[in-house]
Every structure is written in structure tokens, then in C-alpha cells.
Amino acid sequence: xxxxxxRTLVSAVRPPYPYGEELVSQFLFVLKLSWFPxxxxxxxxxxGAVGLQASGILELFGALDRLGGIFVVTAxxxxxxxxxxxxxxxxxxxAITADLGARKIREELDALQVLGVDPIKNLVVPRFLALxxxxxxxxxxxxxxxxxxxxxxxxxxDEPLGGFFATLFSNVLITDLWGSVLLCTIxxxxxxVVCCYKGMTASGGPAGVGRAVNQAVVIxxxxxxxxxxxxxxxxxxxxxxxQTIR
Amino acid sequence: MSVGRSIGWLDAxxxxxxxxxxxxxxxxNVASQVFSGRVLRFFGESVRQAGILIFGSALIIWAFVFxxxxxxxxxxxxxxxxxxxxxxxxxxxxxxxxxxxxxxxFGYIFSAKVGTGIVAELGAMRxxxxxxxxxxxxxxxxxxxxxxxxxxxxxxxxxLYLVGIGIGYLASWFAVVEQVGDVSSGGYLLxxxxxxxxLDVLFSLTKAMVMATxxxxxGCYYGYTASGGPVGVGTAxxxxxxxxxILVNIIGMLGTLIFYGANPRAPIGG
Numbered sequence: 070x071x072x073x074x075x076r077t078l079v080s081a082v083r084p085p086y087p088y089g090e091e092l093v094s095q096f097l098f099v100l101k102l103s104w105f106p107x108x109x110x111x112x113x114x115x116x117g118a119v120g121l122q123a124s125g126i127l128e129l130f131g132a133l134d135r136l137g138g139i140f141v142v143t144a145x146x147x148x149x150x151x152x153x154x155x156x157x158x159x160x161x162x163x164a165i166t167a168d169l170g171a172r173k174i175r176e177e178l179d180a181l182q183v184l185g186v187d188p189i190k191n192l193v194v195p196r197f198l199a200l201x202x203x204x205x206x207x208x209x210x211x212x213x214x215x216x217x218x219x220x221x222x223x224x225x226x227d228e229p230l231g232g233f234f235a236t237l238f239s240n241v242l243i244t245d246l247w248g249s250v251l252l253c254t255i256x257x258x259x260x261x262v263v264c265c266y267k268g269m270t271a272s273g274g275p276a277g278v279g280r281a282v283n284q285a286v287v288i289x290x291x292x293x294x295x296x297x298x299x300x301x302x303x304x305x306x307x308x309x310x311x312q313t314i315r
Numbered sequence: 316m317s318v319g320r321s322i323g324w325l326d327a328x329x330x331x332x333x334x335x336x337x338x339x340x341x342x343x344n345v346a347s348q349v350f351s352g353r354v355l356r357f358f359g360e361s362v363r364q365a366g367i368l369i370f371g372s373a374l375i376i377w378a379f380v381f382x383x384x385x386x387x388x389x390x391x392x393x394x395x396x397x398x399x400x401x402x403x404x405x406x407x408x409x410x411x412x413x414x415x416x417x418x419x420x421f422g423y424i425f426s427a428k429v430g431t432g433i434v435a436e437l438g439a440m441r442x443x444x445x446x447x448x449x450x451x452x453x454x455x456x457x458x459x460x461x462x463x464x465x466x467x468x469x470x471x472x473x474x475l476y477l478v479g480i481g482i483g484y485l486a487s488w489f490a491v492v493e494q495v496g497d498v499s500s501g502g503y504l505l506x507x508x509x510x511x512x513x514l515d516v517l518f519s520l521t522k523a524m525v526m527a528t529x530x531x532x533x534g535c536y537y538g539y540t541a542s543g544g545p546v547g548v549g550t551a552x553x554x555x556x557x558x559x560x561i562l563v564n565i566i567g568m569l570g571t572l573i574f575y576g577a578n579p580r581a582p583i584g585g
Contacts, residue, residue: 117568125579278549279435
């Protein structure tokens with residue numbers, strides 16, 4: 070898998086660049102698959118897990134206007150990337166593995182190689198780049214809908230929205246945003262490499278493709294979450310300005 | 316390249332709605348097989364499925380839960396430091412672990428590992444006509460394949476999940492006390508245990524059980540109805556994951572609304 074990642078990176082920057090059209094079609098493919106699960110999931114998670122739980126506690130303190138600050142910590146730093154990674158791996162990653170696995174089983178990949186078309190350059194690289202871009206973009210989308218869920222929770226508790234926005238904007242830093250987006254870009258890379266690798270090495274009859282999808286999504290989840298933990302540790306430890314509340 | 320083939324912007328919601336409805340019908344069918352006791356004819360197979368679940372998936376589920384516990388502890392520790400009350404890290408991690416994080420983490424990894432695994436397995440059986448063969452031999456395939464898996468999951472999940480809760484707690488403790496280290500172990504645990512009680516564990520377990528039931532039903536449905544050769548199995552697996560992940564999130568939200576919506580259940584004030 071590491072080998073595939075390295076070859077993908079090298080192949081992405083070395084000319085020629087024949088993958089433009091495939092890149093666009095993959096980009097749209099992933100976007101069309103993922104926008105609906107993203108909307109529902111991020112709204113549900115931010116509304117239930119963050120909005121309701123935090124509002125419950127804050128209402129006891131009489132400090133519901135602080136909900137915005139909590140959404141910075143949770144929705145932007147934590148839940149946005151998690152949900153983006155989970156959805157992209159579960160929806161787009163599995164679709165990619167199923168697609169590549171099908172081609173492997175039908176021996177289309179071998180046929181491509183015989184024709185002198187490099188499967189890494191023409192199949193893996195566009196998916197890799199497309200997933201990195203889409204994951205980063207969908208993270209922004211996730212943050213927007215997460216904040217919408219926060220607004221919904223505020224309205225549910227009959228709280229004027231001024232306090233929400235005031236604490237939100239006074240607490241959010243550029244570091245939060247770029248951290249979140251950078252994290253998601255790397256998530257996209259991990260998902261693409263794992264899913265392409267598992268798809269391209271699918272074998273073993275009818276159960277093969279299904280099993281490849283199964284393994285791909287498990288490995289992508291574990292890899293993403295392990296990386297998430299390391300990244301959050303480093304981000305918070307090296308950026309002490311994230312640790313003050315304003 | 317054939318990938319961009321005719322998938323429209325509205326296909327995702329349509330597939331999901333379609334799948335959710337079909338799964339509801341199929342799942343209630345399977346559940347009725349379990350409740351009516353017809354599955355007890357294959358009780359041995361159910362126990363075998365529970366065993367497969369434990370030996371095959373427990374470690375991965377627990378590892379995933381461990382990572383989420385670390386993450387909860389980490390965010391909680393830094394958040395509490397930022398409000399100038401590092402001793403209160405237990406509040407955040409108690410809420411994040413037991414009430415929200417662990418059910419979601421469990422749902423995600425269960426749908427990834429077990430849900431898609433069932434689709435791949437049953438799909439392969441369907442493609443190689445083994446399910447038809449079962450029918451010919453006079454064994455009701457729905458009972459033998461789907462209902463036993465559901466019963467097996469119901470047997471294994473409570474134990475699996477309760478151990479998972481312990482592992483998540485251990486991870487949070489590790490992140491707060493050992494990694495960040497703003498608060499002593501005793502101070503952390505005091506707040507941590509104060510903000511939860513056995514009823515919360517029951518709520519959390521309820522969420523996880525509902526998620527597991529739905530995930531197994533989805534897996535069985537997509538595996539049972541797979542068609543179109545080896546490629547069809549892969550597509551069905553991918554589709555089941557897309558349906559599962561939305562359902563997990565929705566169940567999590569509904570659970571929170573029902574259990575904590577009117578009463579935050581925190582020992583603050585009266």
C-alpha cells in the first residue's frame with residue numbers, strides 16, 4: 070500500500086498528464102454520491118451529540134450563548150473531519166473499490182496494461198487527486214451544516230442567535246480551519262490509496278470483490294482515525310493559542 | 316471510462332430511500348423469524364455466528380473504540396484547559412464517551428466490519444446459487460442465514476459493547492491523565508464518575524443494540540438480494556455501507572433526542 074502511495078505521488082507529478090477528463094468525472098462521481106449522506110449525517114451528529122448535549126448542560130448554567138464556542142471545539146475540530154472521513158470512506162471509497170475490483174475481476178486492468186496504458190496513472194491518480202480535493206471541500210460543507218445544526222439547537226432552546234454567533238466568531242481561529250481542511254485532505258489521500266489498492270488486488274471469485282470492499286473500508290476507517298488522533302494531538306500541542314477561550 | 320455512467324445528483328437520496336424502505340420490510344420479516352422462535356431450530360448456527368462475530372470482529376471494534384476514547388479524552392482535556400478548569404476534563408469525556416462517541420464509533424466500525432462482511436458473504440452465496448440450494452434441501456434460507464445472524468448479534472453485542480465501554484474509558488483516562496496531564500487520576504475519575512450513572516449505560520447500550528440490529532438487517536438484505544455476478548456483490552457491499560452510515564447517524568440523533576432531549580441528566584443545580 071505504501072508502495073502504491075509512493076508510485077501514485079510520483080506518477081501524479083511526472084508528465085504527461087493524461088488524466089484530466091477522468092479527474093473531473095471522478096470528482097463529480099464522488100460529489101454526487103456523497104452530498105446527501107454528508108448533509109444528513111453531519112446535521113444529525115451535530116444536532117444530537119453536540120447541540121442537544123451541550124445545550125442541556127449550558128442551560129443548567131444559564132449560559133446558552135456559549136454554544137458557539139463549543140461548536141468551534143467540537144464541530145470544526147472534531148466532528149467535521151470525522152464525519153467527512155467516515156462518509157467518504159464508507160460511500161465513495163467503497164464505490165471506488167467495487168468499481169476497480171470489478172475491473173480487476175473482468176481482467177480489464179490487465180487489458181489496459183497490454184494496451185500500454187498505465188493503470189496507476191490513468192485510474193489511481195485521478196481518484197487520488199479527486200478524493201483529496203472533494204474531502205477538503207466537503208469538510209467545509211460539513212462545517213456549514215454542522216453550524217446549521219447548532220443554530221437549530223439554539224432555536225430549539227428558544228435562544229436568540231446573537232450569542233451563538235458572537236461566541237462562534239470570537240473563538241474560531243484560522244488555525245482551526247486550516248487544521249481541519251489539511252486533516253481532511255490527508256484523509257482523502259489515505260482513503261483513495263487504501264481503496265484503490267484493495268480494489269486493484271481483488272481476487273478469489275464471487276466473494277472476492279465483496280471481501281475487498283469489506284477490508285478496504287475497515288482499513289480506511291482505522292487508518293483515518295489513528296491519523297486523526299495523532300494530528301489532533303500535534304495540532305493542539307503545538308498551537309497553544311487554540312487553548313484559550315475568548 | 317465507464318464510471319461517470321448515468322449517476323445523477325438525485326440518485327443518492329433515491330437509492331437511500333429505496334434501500335431504507337426495502338430493508339425495513341426485510342428486517343421486520345427477519346426479526347419476526349427470531350421473535351416467533353422459528354430461529355431456535357438453528358440455535359447452534361446462531362451461537363456459531365455469535366462466535367464468529369466475537370473472534371472475527373471484537374478486536375477491531377475495540378481498537379476503534381480505543382482510538383475514539385483517546386480522541387474524546389484529548390479534546391476534553393484541552394477544552395477544559397481552555398475554560399480554565401482542567402479538573403473538569405471528566406465532564407467532557409464522560410459525555411463524549413458514554414453518551415455519544417461510543418455508540419457512533421461502534422456503529423461506524425460495526426457497519427464497516429460486520430455489515431459489509433455479511434453482504435460479501437451472503438452475496439457470494441447468492442451468486443453461486445447456494446441460497447437456492449438451501450431452499451431445495453428444505454431449509455428456509457431466510458431463517459438459516461439472516462435470522463441466525465441477527466440472533467447471533469443480539470447474543471454477542473451486549474458483552475462486546477460493554478467491554479468496549481470499558482476500553483473507551485481506559486483510553487480517555489490515558490489521554491487525559493497520562494498524555495495531557497493537567498489533572499491527577501483521582502481528580503479526573505471523581506468528575507468522570509459523577510457525570511454518569513447506570514441508566515446512561517443502559518441508554519448507550521440501547522443505541523448500540525438498535526444500530527447493530529439495523530446494520531445486520533441491512534447487511535442481510537443487500538447480501539440476500541445481490542445479483543449480477545461477482546461485480547454485483549461488490550456494488551451491493553458498497554451500497555449497504557452508504558445506507559448503513561446514514562442510518563447510524565440518524566439513530567444516534569434520535570436516541571439523544573429521546574433519552575436526553577428533555578433532561579440533560581447532569582448533577583448540576585437542583
